[in-house]
Amino acid sequence: MGLHAAPPRRRRAALLVPLGLMLLAVLLGVPRADGALGSADACHTTGTQLPRGDCGPFWQVLAEDFDGDRVPLGSFSDCDHHVDTSAAYCGGLSGEYRDNWWAYPTGWRDTADDRDRDVVGVYHPEDTVSVGPATNGDGRMYIRMWRPADGGPVHAAAVVPRAVMQMKYGKYSARIKVTRLAPGYKSAWLHYGGGCEMDHPEGEWTGDLTAFHHPCGGGEQGYFPGSDHWTEWHTVSTEWTPGHVRFFVDGRQTGHDTRNVPDRPLSWILQNESALQGPGAAPGSSAQLDITWVAAYAYGWK
Template sequence: MGTHAAPRRRRPALFAAAAVTLLAGLLGLPRADGAPRSADACRTAGTTLPRGDCGPFWQVLAEDFNGDRVPLGAFSDCDHRADTSAAYCRGLRGEYRDNWWAYPTGWRDTANERQRGRSVAGVYHPEDTVSVGPAANGDGRMRVRMWRPADGGPVHAAAVVPRPVMQMKYGKYSARIKVTKPAAGYKSAWLHYGGGCEMDHPEGEWTASLSAFHHPCGGGRQGSFHGADDWTRWHTVSTEWTPGQVRFFVDGRQVGRDTRDVPDRPLSWVLQNESALEGPVAAPGSSAQLEITWVAAYAYGWR
């Protein structure tokens, strides 16, 4: 079950200790027991949902999906105040309506927009792609199962959006994910974008490698960073976006950093999953599935 923490004032007495902890993480200093520290400010390299504030970040969302069931069909009627912090899906109830939104049915995915000559693109259909429930071992998970109809037509894609961090400036964004059923023609590009700025992590075709990208706000060469070889293993992915800097992490390891024209405006975190932009297209009747075992998000700064 997730939590949506209200913003609160931090205790000044914690500042010095937190600053030391953050500095040690940034420098990759060893712990007293000799083990290397994760470079991630919240040490989000493990399998369990991190809870609580860390460094300059204060937690506003902690969701492990445990004990929750959101059947297919619930992520429906999402075209209400779309793409604003007040957006909601009428089909959701309780905490899920409070904490989650999805691109409405009928919105087209990136393969349509770029006109890359792709013979197959996608259309967002959260009502028949997104659900929440336990795995065989009881672990609660959000599932994104994209698919293409057997008679052809567009891929049914899904982009889900944590509402507590919609239109937020700076922050930290983490999740633990695994592609449990890969197939050609499907990908993710979890991103912040707007005003000519874009930060993507993780991104890649589900049958290829996992990467991060930074597209500077002023244009120019993108920053490209390899994160992991395989989507079909569990990975903890994190983006830390602070004034003048964005850093990308996979399993606690910093895989990329950029300081060129980093966004300084509020942006939303979009967990975008869609038809592939490169390589083979999705075959008729095919499907692929991504599972998320937890999501954590943080605001930036001392309050």
């Protein structure tokens, strides 16, 4: 285990001067003295390991690498308690996982249900989410979505780190890879509420990682297409500060918006569901996303 401190979406002095300049340079991706372009995100995230410790204006409140943990299928059950609040929990979980994780309850319908899609999804965390070691011993959270052979709805999954539920601003990072690919499955990891939404990463798993910002109160969405494939390991990060939202893939800034950025507490939803574009999931098919670590940070100078 690591360090831990809505209904489903319908469709997320002298010393200080150089430190400030340094932070600005990092955010803009200014080249280092050796000429190489440094990581643009506040934590300089270029490696594959779980980052630990505070960075820039962010202080770490969640660092989970899943190493040594086993949470079998069936554990993410009975999640209909205090839903969409920081008191939410899944009765099927125990110990630190009950304290630190929640999931959309069984029976909630996914975004495709409002999109006139032939294939829609229903959240079933009890038979889609588990934690355990990979063949190389690396601890991972597994999101395995599937569609029954009889052609029923996709079994979807949305998990929520409780440490950052209803938190205003922050930095949110994870290292992910789709390890089993099939058409008809997607992710939309998001913050949303009150007419505001920030999505990263989002997209059908057969395509590329993208990001979106839906300004509070409406207006044209910010769309930030990517060129990185879901089927390769990537570190994804969202940095949300007053008046700014920035999106990163492997330390490279892929999007930035300043229009009506949320200024209210929101939860980070790791939402995975049936596709909104392209073919629907075939009966009997399945697809899987692996998460090898998750890190999150509150915002503000300490």
